[in-house]
Amino acid sequence: MSDLGDLFTPERVAVVGATDREESVGRALMSNLSAFDGKVLPVNPNRETVLGEPCYPRIDAIPDASAIDLAVVAVPASAVIDVVRQVGEAGIRNVVVITAGFSETGERGRQREQELIDVAETYDLNLVGPNCVGLISTPNGLNVTFAQGRPPEGNISLMSQSGAFIAAVLGWAAQHGVGFRHVVSLGNEALLDEVDFIAEWGDDPDTDVILAYLEDIDDGRGFIETARDVTKHTPIVVIKSGRTEAGAEAAASHTGSIAGSDRAYQAGIDQAGVLRAMNIHEVFDYGQVLAGQPLPTRDDVAVVTNGGGPGVLTADAIGESRLTLADFEDDVSAALAELLPEEADVANPLDIIGDADLDRFRRTLDTVLGADTVGSAVVLSVPTALFEFEDLAGVIGDLQERHDKPVVTCLMGGEEADRAADALGEYGIPNYFDPARAVPSLAALADYRDVREREYESPTEFDVDSERAGEILAEAVDRGVDYLGVEAMELLDAYGIPTPASGLAESADDAEAIAEEIGGPVVLKIVSPDIVHKSDIGGVEVGIPIEDVQDTYRTIHKRATDHDPDATILGVHVEELVDPDESTETIVGAKRDPQFGHLVMFGLGGIFVQIFEDTSFRVAPVSEHEAREMTGDIHAAPMLRGARGRTPADLDAVVETIQRISQLVTDFPAITELDINPLVVAPDGVYAIDFRLTIDREMLSTS
Incomplete structure (x- = not known):
């Protein structure tokens, strides 16, 4: 795992391949650095200036090149290796390679990428990419990407193995006011990968949530171990593509990666304490609520609404989630009955009816958030002429802060709801049009609370006979086979796993002798490395009396040879009949x-x-x-x-x-x-x- 040092906090940035040519990556990089707090140094042997900045022919032509903190490389793939070597020789530690044409393109590209890795490792470089969009750090205005859009500053850090995902998100984030701290396009991950950035951002006190779009995880064990440490204090939300067979094939063709089974990813993600989002809405819904709201102490949700229909939809969503509708204690119900009109129902979901004014919302929400049986709340409202959504947003935000319980809202409307959402954002409260998105966000808070409370333990080390197990496996290698069946049950015995009394018979007489030694009815199973599904060809007989063992041996042996005359038959496994009650x-x-x-x-x-x-x-x-x-x-x-x-x-x-x-x-x-x-x-x-x-x-x- 690399020490990323000042990768996100450079003071001097060199752009190799900088140009003022319209519609070029080099120009986009220079334009996006216009808000950077530090010094930008363009490098291009064919330019004297770029966008008004003096341009240098090579990295080593820059005065005091060793003081450069970050080099961004956007030159043809054939020139990348030499440029990165110059970066390393100049003593620059951090490099982002935008250029494509590496492992994603075939064998020649894979060879070129290995050369790039060798150079980067020789000079101990922090290498991002190649084949990436770049990276962003909003606190210092660093934007070494060629994407459009500049996200607002925030407390969420985002990484993605898809450059297109980054490009799409930046514009969306700016439109919806979703703030980011750091953003990185991982590209081919020739050197730095998701594990490095999880570790880096886990140590960053100003990153409150880590989001990741992943198509592949190369180091599954490293991912689990690193994420486990980070999720103790910083939530991680992953959207993992390639869940289906078709999706996995698409991911492989896109990134040159080898997709593992989705069950392995799900198991690894769960064991790491990472939350998994199943779509793009979820990954940002979870990110926003985790960044802005406290964790609930219980799973009981109160629903406050001025419209019966939205309240019922919310109750349905809660019923389909891990959460539950909160029950109000008698004193809370009595307080609600006193402050609400007679026609209002004080059950949960709490419909305070359509003529509710701002004061009714305030007093009702104050009462339910103060209830011991309520862990969180969903507040829903349809537009009425009795109050402004922005004023309601202020009321909700103030009460959420006072009670320190998570709240999400569904203020349903057009521009008025958008303005209210901006006001709620000041309190870290997300607003949704659909309760089907609001409730899973609260569930994500509960899931992360459980992650924080989880205690990890080391696996038990049992006293086993690993030497004997190794001998059994080595014997298989000596025989030239890669499949073992019941003839190798001793392997399980060596690891303390109970097995029935048994033996391998190579003749009918052997089978009878083994059965007599076991005593009672036995089970006979054909043993052949060429017949995997024994039952399918009649190669298993159960409950055979000792007097019938020889005939049964011959019968299943013949079935096996009839099924596959060329199959290698090692014999018949004779084992104790185990049929305990209520098994x-x-x-x-x-x-x-x-x-x-x-x-x-x-x-x-x-x-x-x-x-x-x-x-x-x-x-x-x-x-x-x-x-x-x-x-x-x-x-x-x-x-x-x-x-x-x-x-x-x-x-x-x-x-x-x-x-x-x-x-x-x-x-x-x-x-x-x-x-x-x-x-x-x-x-x-x-x-x-x-x-x-x-x-x-x-x-x-x-x-």
Whole structure:
């Protein structure tokens, strides 16, 4: 992680590629720097002056070039490497490369970008880009972008992997009065990425909220660890594109990145304490309310309105959210009944009816914000001739500050509502036309409160036989296979995960001998690296008496060879029949994600896992608290807890199994996929009944 130093606070800025030619990037950069507090130094060998400023042919031609704090590069891609080398040799620490034509363009571009990285690392540069729009810092008027629009100064810092997103937001922000502190277009992230800026802005006392538009996260583990530290005091809101398969493909073609699964991103974002917005409205709605309003102490919301319809819509939105409508205590209801007309309903949502004047709004809102059962409020109003919206905005703002509880508004109208929104903005109160946007913003405050209160813990380190596990995996490499099934159940034993008594039979006689040693009915499963779904081809038989074991062995062996005559058959796995009373089939698994590492899964198992997809995910390593959360995330959680008179399942054993699998895949990154399906959960323990994993043989052999 880089020390960004004075990247956002330069006093001298060199613009390499500066020009006064109309409709050029070099001119746009110079024009946007017109409000910069410091000195601007244009560099172009073909100009003597640019927009009235003396122009230098090269960086090293500038007197005292080492005192330059930031160099902005907008020259053809073929010249960028030499220019950045000059920047490094001059002793300049910070450089923004606007130029495109790097990894986003193919193999030659990727080679050029690697050369750029090598030069930047040689000179220890803070490199932003390439292929970016630039960056902005409003306190000193720094705007080294070629975008139109200059955002107002504020306390929100924004980063984006999409330059188009930045260009669109700047004009929108200026129009709507949304203020920013810093804005950075990340571009290809050749060196500096989102993790660096999260760390930088997390240490900035004047950045109250961090917003990010991301298409890809290269260092998932670094993102989680850094964001966890920052979100303890500064909220982070991310809008992540590429959620669908089509979107992921579009993101890859646009940025040259490799998109990881959205489930991995969601798990990583959740574990980092980051709030996720699902659209552009949400990312700025959340940002504004988090920057302007206090956190609620409870999830109960009061709704105050002079129109019944908007109040009902708001109640619907609350019912669809994590929030609840507040109940008023008797003394509050009595106070409301005394100050409101008889025809007003003192229930929540509180309709103070259409003839409400400013004083009625004031006294009603004062009463409900003072109620102990109210954590936050939504105030709605339609225009009437009885008061001005701007005056109502002042009343709402004063009461919000007095009670120090979060308030959002829906003052519905045209220009009058716009003026009121400006007045509310002075109090940090966002105004929405639609309650469907107001309520999720309050929910975001509650979500961030929970993040602040969350206590992170280190994963449990169990006493396991990792040496034996390594030997089992190494044997697979020696055999030239990358798939292991029930024949490798000893791997689970090595990590303390309960398995039935079992053995691998290579003949019918062996199968009978193993069954006799186990005793009682047994389960027989074909073992072949070429047959993954054994049940589909009749390769599993359950509850076989000892006297029938030999015949069953021959039957399922024949089914396997009939299905695939070329399949390698290692034998038949004979195992104890585990069928405890009131058991539930679950699944515990893991899959290696290219960005975040291993994603651990828990859910309803057996044949239901692919039908219902009732699963929960976390990024490994998983702590005990996170594993326990996973057992409660799934829709079938009440069944495990003992719904409708069932004996509760042994959730402690499930939680421990999830952690042990997390430790296994953390210890052996070469495991690419792993499933225990089913993991049978009973009231007094768990058993791993079936198992399969795949390994990266090349990675394992070199580790």
